[in-house]
Amino acid sequence: xxxxxxxxVGAGIMGRGIAETIASTGTEVILLDRTAARAIQGIExxxxxxxxxxxxxxxxxxxxxxxxxxxxxxxxxQVVKEAGIVIEAIPDKKRQKLELFKKLDDLCPDHTIFITNxxxxxxxxxxxxxxxxxxxxGLHFLNPVPKIPLVEIIRGLKTSDATxxxxxxxxxxxxxxxxxxxxxxxxxxxxxxVPLLNEAMHVLMEGVSTADDIDTAMKLGYxxxxxPLALADMMGxxxxxxxxxxxxxxxxxxxxxxxxxxxxMVRAGQLGVKTGQGFFKYxxxxxxxxxSSEEVRVKS
Amino acid sequence: xxxLVVNCGSSSVKYQFIDMQNEFVMAKGMVSxxxxxxxxxxxxxxxxxxxxxxxDILDHIIAIQYIxxxxxxxxxxxxxxxxxxxxxxxxxxxGGEKFAESVMIDGDxxxxxxxxxxxxxxxxxxxxxxINACMKALPDIPQVAVFDTAFHQTMAxxxxxxxxxxxxxxxxxxxxxGFHGPSHYFVSQRAAAMxxxxxxxxxxxxxxxxxxxxxxxxxxxxxxxxxMGFTPLEGLLMGTRCGDMDPAVILHIMGREELSLxxxxxxxxxHSGLSGISGVSSDMxxxxxxxxEGHTNARxxxxxxxxxxxxxxxxxTAAMGGLDALVFTAGVGENSAxxxxxxxxxxxxxxxxxxxxxxxxxxxKEMDISSPDAGVRTLSIPTNEELVIARDxxxxxxxxxx
Numbered sequence: 041x042x043x044x045x046x047x048x049v050g051a052g053i054m055g056r057g058i059a060e061t062i063a064s065t066g067t068e069v070i071l072l073d074r075t076a077a078r079a080i081q082g083i084e085x086x087x088x089x090x091x092x093x094x095x096x097x098x099x100x101x102x103x104x105x106x107x108x109x110x111x112x113x114x115x116x117x118q119v120v121k122e123a124g125i126v127i128e129a130i131p132d133k134k135r136q137k138l139e140l141f142k143k144l145d146d147l148c149p150d151h152t153i154f155i156t157n158x159x160x161x162x163x164x165x166x167x168x169x170x171x172x173x174x175x176x177x178g179l180h181f182l183n184p185v186p187k188i189p190l191v192e193i194i195r196g197l198k199t200s201d202a203t204x205x206x207x208x209x210x211x212x213x214x215x216x217x218x219x220x221x222x223x224x225x226x227x228x229x230x231x232x233x234v235p236l237l238n239e240a241m242h243v244l245m246e247g248v249s250t251a252d253d254i255d256t257a258m259k260l261g262y263x264x265x266x267x268p269l270a271l272a273d274m275m276g277x278x279x280x281x282x283x284x285x286x287x288x289x290x291x292x293x294x295x296x297x298x299x300x301x302x303x304x305m306v307r308a309g310q311l312g313v314k315t316g317q318g319f320f321k322y323x324x325x326x327x328x329x330x331x332s333s334e335e336v337r338v339k340s
Numbered sequence: 341x342x343x344l345v346v347n348c349g350s351s352s353v354k355y356q357f358i359d360m361q362n363e364f365v366m367a368k369g370m371v372s373x374x375x376x377x378x379x380x381x382x383x384x385x386x387x388x389x390x391x392x393x394x395x396d397i398l399d400h401i402i403a404i405q406y407i408x409x410x411x412x413x414x415x416x417x418x419x420x421x422x423x424x425x426x427x428x429x430x431x432x433x434x435g436g437e438k439f440a441e442s443v444m445i446d447g448d449x450x451x452x453x454x455x456x457x458x459x460x461x462x463x464x465x466x467x468x469x470x471i472n473a474c475m476k477a478l479p480d481i482p483q484v485a486v487f488d489t490a491f492h493q494t495m496a497x498x499x500x501x502x503x504x505x506x507x508x509x510x511x512x513x514x515x516x517x518g519f520h521g522p523s524h525y526f527v528s529q530r531a532a533a534m535x536x537x538x539x540x541x542x543x544x545x546x547x548x549x550x551x552x553x554x555x556x557x558x559x560x561x562x563x564x565x566x567x568m569g570f571t572p573l574e575g576l577l578m579g580t581r582c583g584d585m586d587p588a589v590i591l592h593i594m595g596r597e598e599l600s601l602x603x604x605x606x607x608x609x610x611h612s613g614l615s616g617i618s619g620v621s622s623d624m625x626x627x628x629x630x631x632x633e634g635h636t637n638a639r640x641x642x643x644x645x646x647x648x649x650x651x652x653x654x655x656x657t658a659a660m661g662g663l664d665a666l667v668f669t670a671g672v673g674e675n676s677a678x679x680x681x682x683x684x685x686x687x688x689x690x691x692x693x694x695x696x697x698x699x700x701x702x703x704x705k706e707m708d709i710s711s712p713d714a715g716v717r718t719l720s721i722p723t724n725e726e727l728v729i730a731r732d733x734x735x736x737x738x739x740x741x742x
Contacts, residue, residue: 097597097607097611099606100580100611
């Protein structure tokens with residue numbers, strides 16, 4: 041086992057989701073973060089997430105025990121020395137990621153594959169700071185990782201077929217359907233969903249319809265599981281805006297210009313589910329509070 | 341001939357090594373936690389005490405290698421030469437409609453078992469892994485597949501078709517398959533022997549009551565109906581499975597609780613049954629204990645469990661137009677006098693009547709527990725699926741070499 045460890049760097053929401061998904065398929069994983077407190081808190085939060093799934097009948101108490109037993113917290117980057125796969129899931133800041141990739145490249149044996157979970161950064165650029173550009177690949181999971189059956193596999197310019205095949209097999213083992221994406225800003229999912237969310241915000245801002253009605257129209261009209269505004273709330277409005285800005289920077293296309301309403305709400309700290317207020321209102325558990333008077337009203 | 345019987349789960353391999361000359365179990369054991377830290381082989385030779393061996397058991401191939409080496413080991417082994425393992429019998433869960441009996445495994449057979457993954461996504465992949473591992477470790481010896489579903493392939497369409505569009509059967513192979521075949525087969529055969537009757541002379545209902553539970557109507561040696569269906573979820577109330585219910589219930593719940601397919605599946609398979617109703621346990625012993633201490637829902641769970649089985653006994657007696665023997669087997673069936681007594685309550689009109697004293701005495705042993713004046717023999721018979729697998733393996737090898 042030792043030489044083929046799977047190490048996840050970053051115990052944030054994506055790192056935790058990936059760890060839970062891997063562990064629930066019976067594979068052991070190390071969850072690494074800068075401080076012991078963060079790593080341990082990461083494991084605790086996974087426990088809380090699983091509790092929610094148990095409440096929804098998705099898992100059992102004994103499965104929770106088994107899953108948690110397979111996730112080991114760590115703060116020691118040296119553990120990557122015995123890793124077959126390292127999954128990077130730190131915040132989407134380019135400078136930090138480049139630094140981490142350099143360090144990993146020094147520590148890891150030659151065969152180790154580096155997977156980045158970046159939603160918008162360039163795989164080829166991350167690969168360029170290592171001596172193994174053929175073994176660098178993107179795996180874009182969507183939140184919540186354990187529940188979303190899709191993963192995008194992103195090939196950088198120099199990613200090898202061998203690396204791609206291994207990572208596709210890895211995605212299969214996780215029970216995810218994978219789609220192959222050649223590196224381009226926003227890949228498939230982010231690039232297509234972002235203008236849709238932005239357009240919904242414009243429709244709201246222009247007073248064409250209420251937030252609730254916009255979501256209902258898209259849900260029932262086109263079979264979306266969740267309306268665009270509720271989806272933006274769930275993703276975090278700041279996150280949506282940062283994706284748009286990254287796309288705008290890379291592609292300079294007007295269609296990625298964040299809607300003024302989105303900018304305003306982010307500046308006011310109304311970031312969606314996580315702050316209790318976005319286009320809709322939420323309680324501390326993250327459940328929608330159904331009160332039409334609480335919806336964002338836009339006066340024209 | 342000495343035969344290795346193998347039963348592969350997702351992270352475990354159970355095995356027995358049987359000398360078929362006298363059907364003697366020379367050793368048995370289990371590898372658990374395959375691919376995880378703390379993987380361990382537990383091995384019990386017939387004449388010495390149990391040993392545990394820990395190691396890096398990364399996959400089923402290594403697990404099989406561990407099993408072979410311990411069978412050969414000086415201190416804990418039971419054979420001197422690998423050649424003494426003359427055949428391997430594999431338990432395979434789903435044989436679909438392709439396999440009505442056990443088969444020698446070759447490339448074609450393996451391909452069909454692989455095609456059946458669609459019907460048994462949780463089990464067939466591990467069974468295939470075990471077969472591949474044994475083929476690698478023991479390349480020159482015959483390997484036989486014994487299917488959980490095969491015994492029930494004698495059912496007629498009237499028993500195996502569901503009342504949904506026929507095209508679903510044609511298109512997706514949706515029908516009743518039934519499970520626990522080797523167990524129902526073994527105990528129904530034993531029942532005939534205990535009654536001193538031919539296997540094709542008697543009508544038997546066999547109740548396999550383990551963690552999963554199913555009941556089968558065996559009419560003159562043939563399974564004519566069984567309670568598990570397309571999957572092992574249908575039929576009796578089980579430890580954590582709901583068994584029979586109105587299928588519209590799950591659609592309603594999915595809507596009300598906004599459940600995904602996966603969540604709905606787990607709700608019925610892992611959160612229901614004795615455990616879901618009682619909130620106490622999925623283990624019948626703990627249910628009975630709690631019930632005796634006055635736990636209301638434990639009693640309700642216990643009563644549903646027994647009532648459901650009683651209904652099936654009545655239904656299958658009707659299906660066969662009568663009954664000669666009623667058999668209880670597997671963990672609960674072999675050991676719980678309380679469950680047996682409750683299940684046959686008020687069935688005197690069918691000729692089923694047990695002797696309370698004999699019933700209490702029958703714990704894990706083969707025994708006729710009926711009262712002398714009963715028209716139907718009620719039997720407690722310990723099951724032995726491994727022996728069925730070993731016997732079938734031997735039979736196929738002998739018939740091939742002829």
